[in-house]
Amino acid sequence: MSKLFFKGRIETRQNHVLSGYNVNRDVKAGTKEAPINIVVPTELRKQEVEAITQEHSIFANITVDESQEENTIELDTILNKAKPTVFEKKPNRNDPCSCGSGKKYKKCCA
Template identity: 40%
Template sequence: MSDKFFFKGRQDARVSNIEYGYETKASSKAGSKKYPLALTVTNQARQQEVEALVADAQLHAVVSINDSDGAVESITELTALLNKKSAVKVDKLPARNEPCVCGSGKKFKKCCG
């Protein structure tokens, strides 16, 4: 006889926390001490400018100089972190029976609500 008639509960232990991918819980924040930014610049003066930007943003980076003829500057990681938008904060709307914010003297539900 099959055991499905006598078994109370699951026959296979269900795994509730299955994770897929590589390092799914990794908190690799770019620009931290553990994960510094890898930046490439073309000359010494530009290196000092980029290091000043990194210091102002309180980030960590390894800035290397590539001064060959066809060298291309690679600071896209830094610009992405500096241009990151902040969270939008919305002011709380008044409750229905409070005075309206437009200054009409009416209740919010009768005026702008």
């Protein structure tokens, strides 16, 4: 027998792998499978929101209800996604200095 022989019940491991929280969902909000829900107070505002959703190709269920206040949180989160922060690359020690002195970075501004 080899040292890599699995000791234990395989069924238990498979059940553990199958259950659990799925953070990598295949269905995204705003698609045909999962449209977002939007509540607007007037018909004019509904037309404005429909134009925005068509422009960005987002699927939404828009309801007009004057008794409730406007709820466009899901639409705002899709339109205003956070962008990754990009930092400027710091020069290596042996690169020429960015101040223009002609010296190496480690001898000048480090």
